[in-house]
Amino acid sequence: MNKNKKLASGKFNYQIANYKNFKKILIKIKPSKRFGGIGVFAVRKLKAGTIIGNLDLLGEDLFYAWKDFKKIDKKSQKIINDFCVSSDQGFYSPKDLNYLSIPWHMNHCCDGNVGFDSIGNFITIKNVKEGNELCYDYGLVFTNSNYKLKCICKSKNCRKIITGNDWKNEKFRRKNIKYIFPEQKNLIK
Numbered sequence: 001m002n003k004n005k006k007l008a009s010g011k012f013n014y015q016i017a018n019y020k021n022f023k024k025i026l027i028k029i030k031p032s033k034r035f036g037g038i039g040v041f042a043v044r045k046l047k048a049g050t051i052i053g054n055l056d057l058l059g060e061d062l063f064y065a066w067k068d069f070k071k072i073d074k075k076s077q078k079i080i081n082d083f084c085v086s087s088d089q090g091f092y093s094p095k096d097l098n099y100l101s102i103p104w105h106m107n108h109c110c111d112g113n114v115g116f117d118s119i120g121n122f123i124t125i126k127n128v129k130e131g132n133e134l135c136y137d138y139g140l141v142f143t144n145s146n147y148k149l150k151c152i153c154k155s156k157n158c159r160k161i162i163t164g165n166d167w168k169n170e171k172f173r174r175k176n177i178k179y180i181f182p183e184q185k186n187l188i189k
Helices: 074-083 170-179 182-188
Strands: 006-009 012-015 027-031 038-042 051-053 062-065 090-093 114-116 122-124 133-136 148-150 161-163
Touching: 038 133, 114 133, 114 170, 170 182
Parallel strands: none
Antiparallel strands: 006 012, 027 038, 051 122, 062 090, 114 122, 148 161
16 A cells, blocks of 8 residues: 555544554553552563663653743642653653653652663663563653652662662662663763
């Protein structure tokens, strides 16, 4: 079938796609028994190094300064605090927080099974069984020195309190340097 062929339906035009281009579903959102609320789970067995969140598709396109945060309504500020990655200068946000992609819902774990590759994609850092929750250590990306999170992961290496300064710890960096977000690695250098 011609890949440029269009299907008209009311006022919308859809491009006819070939099923061979359909991407296998790797992750889904569902309730998290471990952390409460929701989490992201593997739909199938995933090998270490599998991209589960493509940076180009995450929609994290905008950066806002903290001075502008104060001008945003309180309900939106809560969502920003819950979901957006922050630095001392401000926070990263998708164009529209009403359309968060699935990886944005990953919970923190001090012994996570997800990290970042050299360009900033979310990748599995160990083999993951089907049905397991996918989590990452927020210390791999948060650089906001005011950020604090009481950790409930209960992993053997739990740090109890997660901060935006964890990446500055030499032991943390040695253990995680391969999976730290690229912009954060630049701060280390």
